[in-house]
Amino acid sequence: MADFAYRLPQERRLVTELPGPRSAALTERRKRAVGAGVASSVPVYAADVDGGVVVDVDGNSFIDLGSGIAVTTVGGSDSAVVSAVQEQVAHFTHTCFMVTPYEGYVAVAEKLAxxxxxxxxxxxVLFNSGAEAVENAIKIARNATGRSAVVVFDHAYHGRTNLTMALTAKNLPYKDGFGPFAPDVHRVPMSYPFREGMNHDGTAVxxxxxxxxxxxxxxxxxxxxxxAAIIIEPIQGEGGFIVPAPGFLPAIAQWSRDNGIVFVADEIQTGFARTGDWFACDAEDVVPDLITLAKGMAGGMPLAAVTGRAELIDAVHGGGLGGTYGGNPVACAGALAAIARMEKLDLCGRAREIEQIAxxxxxxxxxxxxVIGEVRGRGGMIAVELIQPGTRDPHPEATRAVAAKALEQGVIVLTCGTYGNVVRxxxxxxxxxxLLIEGLDVLIGAIRAVADASILTGAAR
Structure with a gap:
């Protein structure tokens, strides 16, 4: 990215203690105004974002290794996205596509096809969030098949609405206290090579x-x-960036086709160049019947989609799909600009470069x-699973400590995993x-410091 023009200095810079005074003041305001159920990973408040940095309200500049959970793929203020959004806003912000349609929605649908x-x-069909896309994919599958059962996998994450909570595997923080959940959802084992059992002959499953x-x-x-449907993340996100063993996805997809089951790929986190291909399914030439999309699609604008076989989606009666804000014209403008930037900058190739460096x-x-059990992932979607040394037991305490220590030194990283022990x-x-190398070196230093600290007292070393 040597020839890429950045608006802000691409540097790690700490000028206050963390959180700084302005962030601390905003936290106090937040406590009085924002529901406590909405948590934040870091205690600083953003003021400006560009390229690979987030600048907070106190002037601290952080290396961003999180992208707002895989959303700001082209950066948080890409000039082409900004221009497209500004131009659309100057004409109209909303008409509702179900009332007075507009070209942007059609153009996004054409591009996704x-x-x-x-x-x-x-x-x-366009929506606002990933969870909405997943819910509507299930609606489409049930309508098309006349069946009701939905199969999901261990470690899956598909959203926080009632149906998508039922699809999601992890209880805390996503499901605890919010039941009962939607019925006829069935969970089966995932391919998780690092934690997979062995065959009787000692070979890997x-x-x-x-x-x-x-x-x-x-x-x-x-x-x-x-x-009706099998829904799977080709690389699981919140569950721990779990990359299934080769052959797993194609076998599940083929069995689905053979049995008239709609195969749904949830590419909400993996899509749009994130894994080194346009979509993670591409790595094994898997063609889903329906694919759910969001996050990186629109340069930070809220937009989601279900794209898939015409005969499935067109079978739904008029008015059965949609929503007031679905396919908002400003979000569509952002998506068209963001996808064009991904193509022009070859961000699929760039993701593969990031993988090699990381x-x-x-x-x-x-x-x-x-304390590092495994490094895994594809493209710009890389995980470090942390364990109790000498075992494969998850080490969530170390994971939290690593994220905190990295932030103290000006690097934003996220955590995830069913066991809370994965840095993503x-x-x-x-x-x-x-900037990437500097961020990685800070992260490695944080892992090394935590591994040597009292957080591991009592673990085998």
Whole structure:
């Protein structure tokens, strides 16, 4: 990204203690105005964002390795996105596509048909959030099949609405106290190579074997003829950036096709160049029947989509899909500009470069830091799973400490995982090499410091 023009200095700069006085004052205001159920990962408040940095209200500049959870793929204030949004706002901010339609919605649908997997005829419906997209994908699948059962996987995350909470695996913080949940949702084992059992002969469980295990459970506990949809994240996000073993996704997709089940790929976190391809399904040539999209699609504007086979989506009766704000014209303008930037800058290629830089440094560190259990991921979606040394037991305490220590030194990282023991990296794909390397070195230093500190007292070393 040497030739990329940044608006803000791409530097790590700390000028106050954290949080600074203005952030601290905003926290006090927040306590009196914002519901306590909305949590934030860091205690500082953003004032400006560009490229690979977030500048807070006190003037501190942080290296951003989170992208607002994979949203600001092209940076938080890309000039092309800003111009497109400003131009649209000057004409109109809303008419409701279900009342007075407009070209931007149609253009986004055309673009998604072009770049999503498969060359079949496609249709798209636009929404506001990933959870809305998932809910509507399930509606489409149930309508098309006349069946009701939905199959999901261990460690899955699909949203926070009632149906998507039922689809999501992790209880805290997503589900606890919010039930009862939507019925006829069935969970089966995921391929999780780092935590997978071994075959009797000592060989690793393959992706095909893991798929056979999941399929056998569906057959026995649900019955294929009752299943409307199987929904899966090709690389799981909140569950821990779990990359299934090769062969797992194709086997599940093929079995779905063979049994008239709608195969839904939830690419809300993995889509739009994040994993080094336009979509994570592309790595194994998996073509979903429906694909759910959001996050990185619109340069930070709230926009989501279900794109898929025309015969499935068109089967829904008029008025059965939609929403007042779905496909907002300003968000559509942002999406068209953001996707054009991804194409022009070859952000798929850039994601692969980020993977090489990140994995080379992290794997080198893992060789002598015994709290690192595994480095995994694809493209600009990289995870470090932390463990109790000498075991594979999850170490969430160390993970929290690492994120806190990295922030103290001016680097924003996120955590995730069913066991709360994964540091996840989602840098803007326009981050410079120098800034990325500096951020990684700070992170590695934080892991090393935590591994040597009292947080590991009592663990085998």
């Amino acid at each position: 072009d770049i999503t997997p498969g060359d079949h005829e496609k249709r798209t 393959t992706g095909t074997q893991a798929a056979e295990r999941a399929i056998a459970q569906i057959d026995k506990q649900v019955g294929a003829h009752n299943v 994995k080379s440094r992290l794997n080198a560190a893992a060789a002598d830091i015994d 990296l989602l840098p803007p794909l326009v981050v410079s090499d120098d």
